Amino acid sequence: MRNLSWCTVSLTAVAVTSVLLGYLLGGSQDPTARDPDIDLTTVELIAKYGYPAESHTVVSEDGYILTLHRIPFGKKSPGETNRQPVFIQNGLGFSSVEWVIMGPEKGLGYILADAGYDVWLGNSRGNVWSKKHVTLHPSSAEFWDFSWHEMGIYDLPAITDYILRRTGQEKLSYIGYSMGATMFFVMTSQKPEYNKNINVMIALTPGMYMKYCTSPILKVFGIAGKELEWLSNLFGIYQILPHSSLFTFIARHFCSDGAVTQPICIDIWKLIFAYNHKESNTSALPLIMSHGPAGASIKSFQHFGQNINSGEFMKYDYGEEKNLIMYGSRIPPKYDVSKITVPVAIMYAQNDIITDPRDVAKTKEALPNVIAFLKVKDEEFTHVDFIWAMNVKSLVYEDILRLLRKY
Template sequence: MRNLSWCTVSLTAVAVTSVLVAYLLGGSLDPTARDPDIDLTTVELIAKYGYPAESHTVVSEDGYILTLHRIPFGKKSPGKTKRQPVFLQHGIVSSSVDWVIMGPEKSLGYVLADAGYDVWLGNSRGNVWSSKHVTLHPSSAEFWNFSWHEMGIYDLTAITDYILRRTGQEKLSFIGYSMGATMFFAMASEKPEYNKNFNVMIALTPAMYIKYCISPMPKMFAIAGKQLEWLSNLFGVYQILPHTSLFTFIGRHFCSDGAVTQPICMNILKLNMALNNKETNTSALPLILGHAPAGASIKTFQHFGQNINSGEFRKYDYGEEKNRIVYGSLIPPKYDVSKITVPVAIMYAQNDIVTDPRDVAKTKEALPNVIAYLKVKDEEFTHADFAWAINAKSLVYEDILRLLRKY
């Protein structure tokens, strides 16, 4: 069985049992529900809502072909004046669409563009928009031999260089969501010369320390990482949660308004994607599943699982024998976060099952230059809400705008 996961299996179970449930309850599966935004790419979505949209290609030092999406200005701030670039990096198994999927006034990409910023949206290697390499084929094990470490030291450095060169600016601002923040911290500690290129780094629910994570997918790798790695090599499966038509089908037919199975769908997504009943627009579930998940390497989840077990922010653990060759020690070294000199603002949520407040507090204490430490005022706010919450603008994005204006 290829590319299976907790979320895939759970949602497939919904599809298999939903017909029977609908029959017993006398309800409908709502097979005609269709949001046209489901079928649009990130650039097409941006253009549909009247914003300028661009697609750019960046090649990393180690050969990965990365796609960047850009909103150079907003509808409320048109013109050709030179604007401050802001780079947004999504979390694991996500893509650039996360920053625009909820539409104008509700998605951070549009909010920043309308506030006068030049908005750049990243796509991490291995996701649906960055799945090519100059020499390696995506079916090979070599292609998928990376985690967020390589995404940080190779992808973010190449993207930073590209944005500054393209815009002619000396610095940019960075917003990293979950793994996006992890990538930045790896880069800024391993490539400290890049610290000077950033005005400020805003870490949304940063996944640097994740000892107390209880989200099913990373926790599964913490518990059975070696066994899952063995199975991965046995079956030649190195990618996890690629986007397929199955997710789109399930979202459209079983999670839409009017479908009797929508509550089941919501509960499964709440468990796997850390959704919040109060802040989730259930009408948007088919749209979300039309674009997410977007794929990641198994090694990326394995790396997070290792850090859950160690309770530290460490490099990838290859096992004692290979660690001795790669690192010169039996255990992988910790990242030297004392080298991170960029001003860092941290935003976190009390109800987060991925980055527990205790882990975020450890992140705050470890970093040398934290200039803001903000808890979302809604006590029920959780991990996915930073991207998809109904009230994300008032609860999160307005604070981001204040920080950007200050730094």
């Protein structure tokens, strides 16, 4: 059981049902319909589209081996030198591939590289590209004993130091999507000396305050977090949403155009993320689902669930007894966000069921140096539309480019 996750176990049953349903109703079985990008890694995707691709390894202070993917320059600006490094950190359950999966016209990684930036793509610990440790095995409970707190105090400082050392620059620009923003707020509040290393932080739908979150998955962890923690320890299951060939199989055969089961995939998508009829690319579902989810620790979900319950941005709650040992108080302390002096630009969406606009507004009020607060003009824009929307370049990425040029 230790190599499984709740999601893998449950999806096995779903897959069997889907296979039977698909064959009975006529799922898409045409092998020529398979998108070749489904089988490519992040580096292979970047190279396929004619961009230089690199893979780098960073070891955190607590021993996690993290993979960074890099696009050092673009096809439209190959001769430029002294490029400003831009680092993009993925959200919970995602990976670096999200920023290149939609191709050069819509992938933020390519767009930034073509605009003259040195682009670095992060992979949070525990995902498919950062699932190693110098001593711990990913089948052990010890390996998965982390949330986005550890990612903020250990991973981001190590990554920042590495990028600046490698590029010879004094500062980098940071783009954090969802949990990627959460990690940044942890780093710069807990280790404020890193504020001086950042030009600007662009927070895409940031996960700081989450009182009004209505995402079913995260709400479950908010309602039954301690019970789920007990079950996790009982059955030795510590990860959730691991990268799996099962998703690829289901996505290819039952979520593609022409499959009568595609509406089921869309309904599941609506339940998890909400849905934008104007911007959602249903034809891309097989590609998206084949590369994700990428894996995460259950403790990361629990930490978000805890903040949903409290309505605060707080450290992990270990229970009163252990909290006294860890923090010297019965309840976990709040992060001191007044120490975050980096200029922060916030972008958010009206139809976001994970980071509700009311919570994002509270984030704006809490941070001392917000230099832009931008709502996406499309009222149906959702949490994942920041990555996959049909018109994401005009709705989001052009604003990112303007902010980066200014700072």
